[in-house]
Amino acid sequence: MNHEECYEAVRARNSEFYGVFYTGVxxxxxxxxxxxxxxxxxxKNVRFFESIExxxxxxxxxxxxxKPEL
Ligand SMILES: [Zn+2]
Known part of the structure; x- marks a missing residue:
């Protein structure tokens, strides 16, 4: 997924993407x-990460x- 796709998923509060990426502010x-x-x-203030690490x-x-770590 590219940045725009991730951003759109977050904006839509799409819970399907839990575990797929994390949103860093x-x-x-x-x-x-x-x-x-x-x-x-x-x-522009958001970065997306594949893992918690x-x-x-x-x-x-x-x-x-x-609590993304739980
Ligand atoms: Zn949060």
């Missing part, structure tokens, strides 16, 4: 499940709201 330094209820930031390696920490 550069402005807040957290990463989320695709279906997180937090407000979606601008596309990849998101952590980018310096992001798990969202306390959607």
């Amino acid at each position: 550069l402005t807040t330094g957290i990463f989320c499940k695709p279906s997180c209820s937090s407000r979606l930031p601008y596309s 990849a998101a952590k390696n980018a310096g992001l920490r798990a969202c306390k709201r959607c």
Whole structure:
């Protein structure tokens, strides 16, 4: 999936993509499940990661709201 497809899936709160990718928010330094209820930031502030490990390696920490590590 490319960036636009991921962004669209997150905007649609599509829970089918749980486990497929994680949403990293550069402005807040957290990463989320695709279906997180937090407000979606601008596309340019978002990066998508294939795994939790990849998101952590980018310096992001798990969202306390959607708990992507559980
Ligand atoms: Zn979240």
